[in-house]
Amino acid sequence: MSDQRPSVYLDHAATTPMLPDAVAAMTAHLAHPGNASSLHASGRQARRVVEESREQIAQALNCRPGEVVFTSGGTEADNLALKGLWWSRHDADPTRTRVLSTAVEHHAVLDALGWLADHEGAQVELVPVDRQARVDMEALREAVERDPASVALISVMLANNEVGTVQPVAEVTELASAHGIPVHTDAVQAVGQLPVDFAALGVDALALTGHKLGGPLGVGALLVGREVAVTPLLHGGGQERDIRSGTLDAPAIAGFAAAVELSVKHQADYATRIGALRDELVERVRAAVPDAIYNGDPVDRLPGNAHLKFPGCEGDSLLMLLDARGIECSTGSACSAGVPQASHVLLAMGCSEEFARSSLRFSLGHTSTTADVDALVEAIGPVVERARGTSTRKATA
Incomplete structure (x- = not known):
């Protein structure tokens, strides 16, 4: 039954549900063989699909194509940003042990930070929010200015997945940039619902995923600035700027890019x-x-x-x-x-x-x-x- x-x-x-155009873009490539890392004709065709999709997403979200790192979804993108930034910043300066975030983040952020605290010695500080779930900017400012040199990174979501409140991420990046602190934002719920401009937000890393905006399940991206150092979670073929190794799912990426382009356009x-x-x-x-x-x-x-x-x-x-x-x-x-x-x-x-x-x-x-x-x-x-x-x-x- x-x-x-x-x-x-x-x-x-x-x-x-997937947008019809995203279904069409994905299914158009499902029957085609080809690994985007292969040098023969089928591989080059798969690579073309991936790179054209990367350009679509970059244009829609106002970032450079090289700043789009494909992942399996929002959870992986959040983990890659948080762990990768923390390791990179901490390795460069062992006194950078603090991570500032909010108490209303998605569990993909909160649990990743909990892992860093339990296994890597990170000092995680969850900044309070008000009755509407908006981050207390004065509390965040106090936490940063108490000892800015010890802050490895800040992570504040763009919009809350439960109650829908939009966070003042541009204010967060303005505060952080004055001290040279990188900022990550979980924008999984925001892309397609709110105007999302990577460059204008001023963040160093931004997570999004396909299935929240009319694309397929199992594919997403981390937008990460070209100058931002991120230690990889996965090791293998060195794909995606050596930040995220693994064979790329060209059909899913095509469907994802179509959904991003359409959802942002409309x-x-x-x-x-x-x-x-x-x-x-x-x-x-x-x-x-x-x-x-x-x-x-x-x-x-x-x-x-x-x-x-x-x-x-x-x-x-x-x-x-x-x-x-x-x-x-x-x-x-x-x-x-x-x-x-x-x-x-x-x-x-x-x-x-x-x-x-x-x-x-x-x-x-x-x-x-x-x-x-x-x-x-x-x-x-x-x-x-x-x-x-x-x-x-x-x-x-």
């Missing part, structure tokens, strides 16, 4: 349409459930993100009740799904554990329609009522 496609998909922040129109649909979703859900609370910055946020708390409910119960009605959403990051725990993002925002466990993320994407919102609004009242009844019975059991 084959799985039915969900009737209402509201989890585009986890992964979004970003403004996308943000207008999806932002209006998101606002409609929030307004109508809160009309159906008047005590629902909107989490994150109400204005300066990802256009497709609607993160809501439903008092008296368990988020996991809401998710499964909605799923039974064919409506798919999330309690937070898909990378930590299946583990019933309070969101580290909401806890860092100062929310209680009960608050953090009673929230859902509805994320819209390029296939979202008013009909999706209609279905959610029709279901959310009865689902919340049932979930609250379940919670009450558990509390009195």
